[in-house]
Amino acid sequence: MDIFLQDKSFLLLILAIIALVGILIGWSLRASLSERPIIEAYERLEQDRNSLARLFAQLKDQHELRTNEIKKLTQEITSLRQEVSAFEMEKAVRHSVQETYLARIDKAEAEAAHYAEKIGFLDTQSEQIRLRNAQLLHDLDRLREELKAWMTLHRDFAGLQKTSAGAWRR
Numbered sequence: 001m002d003i004f005l006q007d008k009s010f011l012l013l014i015l016a017i018i019a020l021v022g023i024l025i026g027w028s029l030r031a032s033l034s035e036r037p038i039i040e041a042y043e044r045l046e047q048d049r050n051s052l053a054r055l056f057a058q059l060k061d062q063h064e065l066r067t068n069e070i071k072k073l074t075q076e077i078t079s080l081r082q083e084v085s086a087f088e089m090e091k092a093v094r095h096s097v098q099e100t101y102l103a104r105i106d107k108a109e110a111e112a113a114h115y116a117e118k119i120g121f122l123d124t125q126s127e128q129i130r131l132r133n134a135q136l137l138h139d140l141d142r143l144r145e146e147l148k149a150w151m152t153l154h155r156d157f158a159g160l161q162k163t164s165a166g167a168w169r170r
Helices: 002-006 008-096 102-169
Strands: none
Touching: 008 102
8 A cells, every 4th residue: 555655646646536526526516506596496486386376276166156156147037037027917917807816916016026126136146246257257367367477487487497507517
């Protein structure tokens, strides 16, 4: 072993290897430390994208629920209007024989009034649901635009990351 330690070329070779290992360790530390903020920003971007996707799914579900409610209310309104017009026709027929059917006419009037109130209430609810649906559609469009912007940012960021990674390799 003393022979190797006395040989200057062997010592220079050992020192060159140590220097090369030090340089490699230094460069790898430098590369990993400078990419850490980029990686953290990419992770935050992924989290934001995932939360936007969840919000989009929730809004879509709410929109579908509201649409189904509007369809049900529209069918109910149609059937109630048919019932009201049937009651009004029945009222006209009963009026001709008023003395015998006076009790039934009173009942039909009460039901017609009740259904008219119900129609008014359902019309109000339908209008509120339509307004809410329009708001949700607006929110959905806004979120789609925001998602497109995030996707563009993500694409640009990925391109920047690729160019950054390519620059480090050179």
